[in-house]
Structures are given as C-alpha cells and as structure tokens.
Amino acid sequence: xxxxxxxxxxxxxxxxxxxxxxxxxxxxxxxxxxxxxxxxxxxxxxxxxxxxxxxxxxxxxxxxxxxxxxxxxxxxxxxxxxxxxxxxxxxxxxxxxxxxxxxxxxxxxxxxxxxxxxxxxxxxxxxxxxxxxxxxxxxxxxxxxxxxxxxxxxxxxxxxxxxxxxxxxxxxxxxxxxxxxxxxxxxxxxxxxxxxxxxxxxxxxxxxxxxxxxxxxxxxxxxxxxxxxxxxxxxxxxxxxxxxxxxxxxxxxxxxxxxxxxxxxxxxxxxxxxxxxxxxxxxxxxxxxxxxxxxxxxxxxxxxxxxxxxxxxxxxxxxxxxxxxxxxxxxxxxxxxxxxxxxxxxxxxxxxxxxxxxxxxxxxxx
Amino acid sequence: xxxxxxxxxxxxxxxxxxxxxxxxxxxxxxxxxxxxxxxxxxxxxxxxxxxxxxxxxxxxxxxxxxxxxxxxxxxxxxxxxxxxxxxxxxxxxxxxxxxxxxxxxxxxxxxxxxxxxxxxxxxxxxxxxxxxxxxxxxxxxxxxxxxxxxxxxxxxxxxxxxxxxxxxxxxxxxxxxxxxxxxxxxxxxxxxxxxxxxxxxxxxxxxxxxxxxxxxxxxxxxxxxxxxxxxxxxxxxxxxxxxxxxxxxxxxxxxxxxxxxxxxxxxxxxxxxxxxxxxxxxxxxxxxxxxxxxxxxxxxxxxxxxxxxxxxxxxxxxxxxxxxxxxxxxxxxxxxxxxxxxxxxxxxxxxxxxxxxxxxxxxxxxxxxxxxxxxxxxxxxxxxxxxxxxxxxxxxxxxxxxxxxxxxxxxxxxxxxxxxx
Numbered sequence: 001x002x003x004x005x006x007x008x009x010x011x012x013x014x015x016x017x018x019x020x021x022x023x024x025x026x027x028x029x030x031x032x033x034x035x036x037x038x039x040x041x042x043x044x045x046x047x048x049x050x051x052x053x054x055x056x057x058x059x060x061x062x063x064x065x066x067x068x069x070x071x072x073x074x075x076x077x078x079x080x081x082x083x084x085x086x087x088x089x090x091x092x093x094x095x096x097x098x099x100x101x102x103x104x105x106x107x108x109x110x111x112x113x114x115x116x117x118x119x120x121x122x123x124x125x126x127x128x129x130x131x132x133x134x135x136x137x138x139x140x141x142x143x144x145x146x147x148x149x150x151x152x153x154x155x156x157x158x159x160x161x162x163x164x165x166x167x168x169x170x171x172x173x174x175x176x177x178x179x180x181x182x183x184x185x186x187x188x189x190x191x192x193x194x195x196x197x198x199x200x201x202x203x204x205x206x207x208x209x210x211x212x213x214x215x216x217x218x219x220x221x222x223x224x225x226x227x228x229x230x231x232x233x234x235x236x237x238x239x240x241x242x243x244x245x246x247x248x249x250x251x252x253x254x255x256x257x258x259x260x261x262x263x264x265x266x267x268x269x270x271x272x273x274x275x276x277x278x279x280x281x282x283x284x285x286x287x288x289x290x291x292x293x294x295x296x297x298x299x300x301x302x303x304x305x306x307x308x309x310x311x312x313x314x315x316x317x318x319x320x321x322x323x324x325x326x327x328x329x330x331x332x333x334x335x336x337x338x339x340x341x342x343x344x345x346x347x348x349x350x351x352x353x354x355x356x357x358x359x360x361x362x363x364x365x366x
Numbered sequence: 367x368x369x370x371x372x373x374x375x376x377x378x379x380x381x382x383x384x385x386x387x388x389x390x391x392x393x394x395x396x397x398x399x400x401x402x403x404x405x406x407x408x409x410x411x412x413x414x415x416x417x418x419x420x421x422x423x424x425x426x427x428x429x430x431x432x433x434x435x436x437x438x439x440x441x442x443x444x445x446x447x448x449x450x451x452x453x454x455x456x457x458x459x460x461x462x463x464x465x466x467x468x469x470x471x472x473x474x475x476x477x478x479x480x481x482x483x484x485x486x487x488x489x490x491x492x493x494x495x496x497x498x499x500x501x502x503x504x505x506x507x508x509x510x511x512x513x514x515x516x517x518x519x520x521x522x523x524x525x526x527x528x529x530x531x532x533x534x535x536x537x538x539x540x541x542x543x544x545x546x547x548x549x550x551x552x553x554x555x556x557x558x559x560x561x562x563x564x565x566x567x568x569x570x571x572x573x574x575x576x577x578x579x580x581x582x583x584x585x586x587x588x589x590x591x592x593x594x595x596x597x598x599x600x601x602x603x604x605x606x607x608x609x610x611x612x613x614x615x616x617x618x619x620x621x622x623x624x625x626x627x628x629x630x631x632x633x634x635x636x637x638x639x640x641x642x643x644x645x646x647x648x649x650x651x652x653x654x655x656x657x658x659x660x661x662x663x664x665x666x667x668x669x670x671x672x673x674x675x676x677x678x679x680x681x682x683x684x685x686x687x688x689x690x691x692x693x694x695x696x697x698x699x700x701x702x703x704x705x706x707x708x709x710x711x712x713x714x715x716x717x718x719x720x721x722x723x724x725x726x727x728x729x730x731x732x733x734x735x736x737x738x739x740x741x742x743x744x745x746x747x748x749x750x751x752x753x754x755x756x757x758x759x760x761x762x763x764x765x766x767x768x769x770x771x772x773x774x775x776x777x778x779x780x781x782x783x784x785x786x787x
Contacts, residue, residue, distance in 0.1 A: 050430075067522060
C-alpha cells in the first residue's frame with residue numbers, strides 16, 4: 001500500500017510531498033521522483049498530537065528530531081496505529097536524565113538550608129548592629145511619634161492628651177529603667193520611657209532606646225516589681241536589638257517561601273503558614289532571651305521578680321496582647337514555659353520602688 | 367469611537383505597507399480550536415497534583431496545558447507545536463532559586479531598611495521598591511517570551527526572540543516613569559517601544575518580523591482613553607473635596623471622613639452607582655483600546671512579503687468578559703445558596719464548618735479553571751480567528767536556524783509566577 005503524506009523535515013518550512021510505504025517493521029519515505037528520503041523504524045514512531053486526532057497523525061521519529069510527517073489517509077492511519085503499539089507512548093528518557101535534577105536540586109536545597117540556618121540569623125544580627133546609632137535614634141523617635149499619633153487619633157484626641165506628663169512619676173520610671181540597665185553590664189539599652197494613656201495592658205521596646213508603656217499595664221500591676229519585671233524584659237529586647245532582627249528575619253522568610261512555592265493553588269497559603277511557623281520560632285527565642293535578661297537584671301538590682309508572674313497571668317487571661325509587634329506578650333504558646341522560667345528565679349529581693357514612688361506612678365495617668 | 371481617524375484601521379494601515387507587487391497573495395485565516403473537555407480534565411489533574419506536591423507539580427502541569435493550547439492554533443491547517451519540557455522549566459526554576467534567592471533577599475532587605483531609615487519620606491522608598499519590582503517584572507516577562515517563542519514550532523521550524531531583556535526592562539522603566547510624570551500622556555510612547563522592541567526582535571527560522579508602527583499611530587488610539595480617564599479621576603476628586611468627605615490632613619495623607627461619606631443612604635447609593643458606572647465605562651474603554659492596538663500592530667507588522675491584518679471586534683471581546691461575569695455571578699449565588707442550605711439542614715455547627723473549608727477551596731479552584739476555559743480560551747480564539755496572513759506562501763521559503771535559544775526554562779519568570787498559563 002502506497003499513500004501520500006506531507007513531510008516537514010525540520011530544516012525548511014516547506015512541506016515536501018512524500019510517498020509512504022510499509023516494508024516490514026519500517027516506514028519508507030520517498031519523494032515523487034522516487035528518491036528515498038527516510039527509512040523510519042515503526043518502533044520509534046510517535047504521534048505528536050497531544051489530543052489524538054481520529055484519522056490523522058503527526059509523526060516524529062526520534063527525540064531530538066524536529067521532522068514531522070503528516071499522514072491524513074484514514075486507512076493508513078488505522079494500519080499504523082495497529083502496527084505501532086507505542087505510537088501514543090512517551091519516549092524513554094535518555095540515560096543519566098536524572099543527573100541535572102540531582103545537581104541543581106541538591107544545589108537549590110542546600111541554598112535554602114544555608115539561607116535559613118546561617119545567612120538569615122547572621123544577617124539579622126549583623127544588620128541590627130550595622131545601622132548607625134543616630135539613624136536608629138531617629139527611627140525610634142519616628143516610631144514612637146507614629147504610635148502616639150495613631151492612638152490619639154483612635155481616641156479622637158491630641159497626641160499631647162494621651163501622653164502621661166507627670167514630671168515626678170516620669171522621673172521615677174526613668175530612674176527605675178536606668179537602675180535596671182546599670183545593674184547589668186552597665187550599658188543603657190533604654191534611655192527614654194514614654195507612658196501612654198490607653199486601656200491596653202502593654203509595653204514595647206522600639207529601636208534607639210525608646211520604651212513605650214501603656215497605662216493599662218500600670219493599672220493592672222499590683223506591685224511595683226511586676227511592672228519593673230516587664231520593663232526589664234523590654235530592656236532585654238532592646239539590648240539584643242530584637243525589633244530589628246525580627247524585621248530582617250521575617251522579610252527573609254517571606255521572600256524564600258514565596259519564591260519556592262510560586263503562586264499556585266495553596267501556594268500562597270502554604271507560604272503564609274511557613275512564615276508563621278518559622279517566624280514565630282524566631283520570636284519565641286527572642287522572648288526567652290528577654291525573659292532571661294529580665295531575671296538577671298532584677299536579681300542584680302536586688303528586686304524580687306516573682307510579682308511579674310502574677311501580672312503575666314493577669315494579662316494572658318485577659319487576652320491583653322495587642323496587635324503591636326514586640327508587645328510584652330505576643331507568643332501565647334510560650335506563656336506557661338515563660339512563667340516556669342520566671343518561677344525558677346525564686347522570690348528573693350526587695351521592692352523596686354518605695355511606696356511613695358509607686359503611688360506617683362500608679363496615679364500618673366489618672 | 368475614533369474609527370474615522372484612519373491610520374489604525376486595519377485596511378488603511380495595511381495597504382500603506384508592503385503591498386505585494388502582483389497583489390495576488392494567498393490570504394489565510396489563523397484558527398484556534400481546543401477540546402474544552404480535554405483541557406478541563408488536564409486542569410483538574412493539575413490542581414489535584416499541585417495540592418499534593420505543594421505546588422511543585424506546576425512545571426509539569428503548565429507544560430501539559432501549553433502543549434494542548436499551542437496545538438489548538440493552526441495556520442494553513444498546520445498546527446503549532448509546543449516543544450518545551452517540564453524538565454527545562456523545573457531546572458530553570460532551581461537555577462533561578464540558587465541565583466535569585468540571595469539576590470532577592472538582599473534586595474528586599476535593602477528596600478525594607480530604606481523605608482525604615484526614612485520615616486519622614488513614606489513615599490520615597492516605596493517608589494524605589496515599586497520601580498525595581500516593575501523593571502524586574504518586565505525583565506522576567508521578556509525572558510518568558512523568549513523561552514515560549516523558542517519552544518514554539520510551526521511546520522518544523524521554531525520561532526525565537528533576540529534582543530536583551532535587560533535593555534528592554536531598563537528602557538520600559540524609563541518610559542513608564544515618564545508616563546507617570548506626564549499623567550499618562552506619554553503612555554503610548556511606552557507601548558510603542560514595547561511593541562517595536564518585541565516584534566522587531568521576533569524571528570521565525572531564518573526570517574524576521576518587521577514592525578513599522580509609530581508612537582504617533584498609537585497616540586491616535588490612546589488619547590481618548592487617557593483624556594476620559596483623567597476627566598473621570600478629576601471629577602471624582604472634585605466631587606469628594608466639594609462634599610468635604612476627603613480633606614488634606616496635616617500629615618498630607620488623604621484622610622477620609624467615614625461619617626460624612628456615609629451620611630445619608632442616598633449619598634451612599636449614588637456613590638455605589640456612580641462608581642460602578644465609572645468602572646464599567648473605563649473597563650469597556652480599556653478593552654476597546656487594546657482591541658484597536660492589536661488591529662493596528664497586526665496591520666503594521668510584516669514578515670518578508672507576508673503581512674497581517676486583524677478584524678478583532680470590541681464586542682466579541684466584551685461578550686467573552688460578560689459571559690465570564692455571568693458565570694461567576696451564577697457560581698457565587700449557587701455557592702452561597704449551598705452554604706445556607708448546609709447550615710440550615712446541618713445537624714451541628716461543627717459539621718457545617720467542616721464542609722465549609724473544603725467547599726471554599728473547591729470554589730476557589732473552580733474559579734481558576736473557569737477563567738482558563740471561559741476567558742483565556744475564548745480570548746485566544748477570538749484573537750486567532752481575527753488574524754489573517756496575507757501571502758502566507760512566503761513562510762515556505764523559511765529555513766531553520768540554529769540560534770542561541772535559552773537552554774533552561776523560564777527561571778526568573780517562573781519563580782515569580784509571571785503569566786497566566
């Protein structure tokens with residue numbers, strides 16, 4: 001049986017009319033002058049149509065060969081389908097096909113692991129110390145004013161009205177923070193305390209030695225040592241520059257996950273989950289570090305830290321943690337663990353403030 | 367609209383350029399046909415495998431979809447063929463990860479730090495951020511086009527894209543900045559550059575496409591759109607300022623007074639209706655502009671003595687979008703009804719919640735599939751069927767050319783997931 005077909009030889013876009021005939025297990029291609037153009041083994045033929053066409057074939061003969069033979073004679077097509085059982089099968093991959101997967105895959109996996117375990121933590125701590133002090137001070141002041149403005153506009157009043165201005169009470173707090181800082185290795189990570197009139201029980205460290213305390217925290221504290229413990233905890237954050245480090249780590253984690261997963265079904269969701277788990281692991285480490293610092297500072301200053309446990313329990317049962325990053329209580333799963341760390345420190349030491357000073361602080365926002 | 371202003375009308379534009387001496391060239395329509403059932407099966411498979419492989423199946427899934435779509439298009443009864451492989455895409459992605467990851471990490475950190483260091487200048491670092499991202503996106507898109515063209519073959523001969531993605535991204539960024547500064551009036555110039563660079567760098571075998579469009583030609587298409595857009599935005603701003611709902615606050619940020627905005631249901635209704643009207647008008651106009659632009663570029667593009675023309679109609683494009691809109695509304699209503707029924711008949715609230723989450727995921731996935739089947743496919747079909755190749759025999763004279771086509775996939779582009787399919 002001789003039928004005609006069209007051959008695109010992969011070298012020119014012009015179709016060549018060819019005559020096809022079957023010779024044993026081979027397909028012979030000849031041009032109209034009878035010159036043999038191809039001798040294709042039937043075993044190697046593949047139909048390149050992704051969606052099979054009933055009475056037509058687009059045949060290729062080898063993996064890298066871009067020649068295509070178009071056959072549109074229904075009977076011959078049926079005959080070829082019968083003779084070539086592998087017409088619709090995939091070609092076997094060449095030996096060693098897995099090597100590039102292994103090399104590049106291994107390289108990429110290694111790159112991700114190194115970035116998570118070495119580069120990100122290193123970058124995070126280095127960048128935190130690389131920023132010049134004057135810049136950090138500026139960031140801190142800007143952030144403080146931003147928070148004060150935000151709270152003022154939420155309460156529909158002026159920034160002046162939400163700041164607790166009592167000179168005597170502020171001096172007391174300032175002195176308490178200085179004493180706590182000096183009780184450590186002498187450097188003063190927190191230089192400026194600002195108390196804001198708002199119901200939330202919260203405190204957080206900002207870059208550049210700024211410390212914000214919400215009056216809700218002072219209201220909730222039954223003793224000066226609870227408040228002092230929280231301040232010492234925040235001093236710990238400031239001392240190890242946690243705000244900057246968390247910022248760097250979060251940015252990095254987000255970048256890595258979004259690149260890895262692309263934005264396919266579930267990709268965004270998975271990226272968010274990954275960031276949440278990795279990110280909160282970073283921040284739990286930071287909380288632990290700040291708690292340890294709080295214990296050290298309180299003990300070195302000769303203050304009893306145990307009232308802080310009571311205050312923490314009070315805040316956590318109220319669900320007092322706010323949406324601000326670096327609030328005093330922001331990783332709930334760790335609360336029990338943190339309380340046991342503080343409990344281990346015992347209850348040695350005296351009060352952090354005299355009764356008169358504590359009264360001043362308690363009333364500073366009234 | 368400005369159909370009488372001439373030059374972008376396909377017939378006018380076409381006849382001015384490269385009309386063959388004998389005028390007897392064969393005219394051939396480009397066609398497109400895919401089996402939606404086959405495509406649907408493939409898309410569902412892709413979604414399922416994608417879920418179970420944390421998205422890593424996307425390289426294989428994309429390749430399968432492309433093979434189906436490419437095969438759907440044919441010129442002179444000869445189909446296009448997608449020659450790319452999932453392996454190329456995946457390796458491209460891995461390589462991009464190794465190179466891109468550290469780069470992106472450093473870039474995003476620098477951007478973040480810049481914004482932290484300059485709190486007084488909230489817009490400044492954001493602008494830099496957006497500009498870098500925009501340029502990078504253009505770069506990635508150019509590479510993506512290069513990969514796709516180099517893996518597209520017709521009659522056994524491949525297309526390819528020359529030119530430098532870096533040059534392209536930089537030049538586009540400059541023109542985009544100018545377009546922003548001139549409030550959109552320089553935008554046609556940006557489009558002109560993009561079309562010029564892309565089309566004049568497009569090759570088929572040893573032949574090259576030539577684009578002879580001008581910025582002036584595109585300006586004649588775009589000016590009504592730019593003008594109307596600006597009038598609308600101007601009117602909105604004036605309206606809000608006149609009603610005192612928006613005022614320039616001390617922090618020079620537009621502060622919106624919600625109470626004044628929602629004062630009276632009448633005003634709210636007016637706002638909604640007005641907003642919808644404006645949105646619809648601008649949407650229709652933007653479709654129209656793209657349709658005119660496509661007809662224009664088809665008319666001024668040649669391949670040797672072969673030339674092109676398009677009769678793409680605005681209403682056929684609009685009909686596609688409307689159909690999708692209707693399907694979406696039906697889908698949403700159906701979904702809502704289903705949820706209500708489940709909640710009403712459900713024995714416990716816990717069960718309803720249990721059903722709700724998978725139902726939501728299914729709805730989300732089906733929207734994606736719906737979009738491919740009822741937006742992408744009909745759009746490609748409309749564009750293909752509108753396109754005519756004059757003197758199509760010219761293509762037969764083309765020979766294959768071994769050129770430096772990208773060895774590995776789309777890499778950068780894929781990691782960022784540029785492109786819909």
